[in-house]
Amino acid sequence: MIGNERKAAAKKSFSMATVLATAKKLASKITTLHLAVIFVIASIFLAYICVAPPTDLPNWPLYRINTRIWQSLERFGKHVKPYHLRVLTSASQHFESRVLFLITYMDVPDHLHNAGKPLSCEELKTLIDEGNVEPVNLPYLCRVLHAASHFDFLVEAEEHKYELSELGKYLVKSHPKSLNGYVQMIAGDEAFIIATALSRSIFTGNSGFKETYREELLEHLKSDLSFQEIFDRGMADNARLVAPAIIADYPSFGSCKHICDIGGGVGSFLYSVLEYYVYGIKGTVFDLTDVIDGAKKFLEEKSVTHEKISLHTGDFFKNIPEFGCDCYILKDILNNWSDEASNVILNNLFAAVARGNRVLIIERVLHTGGAAEETFKTQMDLTMMAFNPSHSRLRTEEEMYFLLEQSGFVEPQTYPTRAGYSIIESFPDKKQT
Known part of the structure; x- marks a missing residue:
């Protein structure tokens, strides 16, 4: 009996030794x-x-x-x-941006999406020419499409036909996260001209837009309705893309009863919040008259009633009415302005916000993310140098807190989101009388 136990133990020991020896042998080959x-x-x-x-x-x-x-x-x-x-x-990276804009501008992604199959250069030319007064040049179109495939916006299939890549799907207008409008805004002909004006901005301190048009962006939009439409669609694309993460990562939206979006544009972000919280929350968008005209059109397309989201015109540099909201949003606002201008906005907001109600600053804040995220923020900061009013910029968390405290807001707290944005929550320091 003892002999059998010794044999079993020896066999087990031999098996373990074999396993260890095999493992060491494999490790030595790795x-x-x-x-x-x-x-x-x-x-x-x-x-x-x-x-x-x-x-x-x-x-x-x-x-x-x-x-x-x-x-x-x-x-x-x-x-x-x-x-x-x-x-x-x-x-030479600007040529990649040019190719991205060209295929978007010519509706190549939508043509491929609607066709549901790979199309040749000649077939795409026929579809593109149907919507243009002037026909495109076939050899140049083929070269642009070939370049787009090397930049991963398209896939060059067999027989020199093209189909959408995973990146290209985000250029289709009907895609839930479409960036079609944003690409036309940020990579279009106007944007390219404005970006080149930075070679003058570095000496004058003016925005690239002002160097190009001799007036700032917001002034120009009042007279250039076509660019206003491109700008509104681009900003709406960005709001729609980042809204899910911002909403999910700040669940306190659900405790609000009335949300005011100050400088809220066409209302796309506020619409996303109220669509997520379908019960009982009302919204108000406050912006300039010409912007509110675009908001009316946007909300009509979404079949949103005035009782759900009300629209009010005004200028936050002059006065912000007391709407009776318990939550006020400034999304992508302060980064458009200098410290002095931002203080004016915050002071006017302080006068409108009742004691105990919260203010949310929603922006990209420097030095709050990883290396790649910070690189993207740097690109956004350069975009502001080109487009936004002179002296606009992204700020650090400390700089944002300082601006808030100067205007009487206390208890600032930062909530990071998976959209690369940060939500800075604060409250007005109004003593109980």
């Missing part, structure tokens, strides 16, 4: 290349499961994992790419 391949495969898998459907959001843990992974891969890609190629790529 090279750095193998580890790199395993890392890339794991990264792609994690990135894939973290990609949200058009109407959903990844949860915070997956979002953080995904962000860390693609930021690491970006840094790795930069380090292995020769320096001279990095310089050459950056120097």
Whole structure:
């Protein structure tokens, strides 16, 4: 009996030794290349499961994992790419923006989406020419489409036909997260001209827009209705894209009864909030007269009644009425103005907000995200140099807190969101009388 036990123990010991020896043998054969391949495969898998459907959001843990992974891969890609190629790529990157604008402007993504199958260059030319007074040049169109496939906006299928890539789907107007309007605003001909004016702005301190048109953006929009439409659609695209994350990551919206969006544009962000919280919350949009005209059209298209969202005209530099709201929003407002102008806005808001009601500053705040997010914010800051009124800029959290405290707002607290925006919540310091 004892002999059998000893044999079993010896057999078990031999099996463990064999397993350990096999493991050591495999480990000795694993090279750095193998580890790199395993890392890339794991990264792609994690990135894939973290990609949200058009109407959903990844949860915070997956979002953080995904962000860390693609930021690491970006840094790795930069380090292995020769320096001279990095310089050459950056120097010619504006052509990628031009191609992105051209295929969007010519409705190529919508033509491919509606066709439901790959189309040749000649077939796309026929569809494009139907909506244009002047026909496009076929050889140039083919070269632009070929370039778009190399920039991953299109996929070049067999027989020199093209179909939409995953990136290209975001250019389709009917896509739930469409960026069609935003691309035409930020990468269009006007934007390109304005961006080149930064070579003058660096000396004058004026915005690129003012150097180009001799007036600031908001003044110009009053007389240029076509650009006003492009601008409104672009801002609405951005609001619709970031709204789900902002709403989900600030659940206190649900405790509000009446939300006022000061400088709320056409009302697209406020509409998203009230659509999410379908019960009992009212909304008010306050903006300039010409902007409110666009808001009326937008809300009519959404079949929103005046009782649900009311529209009021005015100028927040002069006066903000007491609407009786318990939550006031300033989304993408203060970053459009200098510190002095921002203080005027906040002082007027302080006079309108009742004691105990909250104020939410919703903006991209510097130094609150990872490396890739901060790079994007830097690009947005340069965009402001080009488009927005002179001296507009993104600010740090400390700078935002200082502005609020100067105007009498206290208890500032920052809530990060998965949209790259931060929500800074604050309350007016009004003593009980």
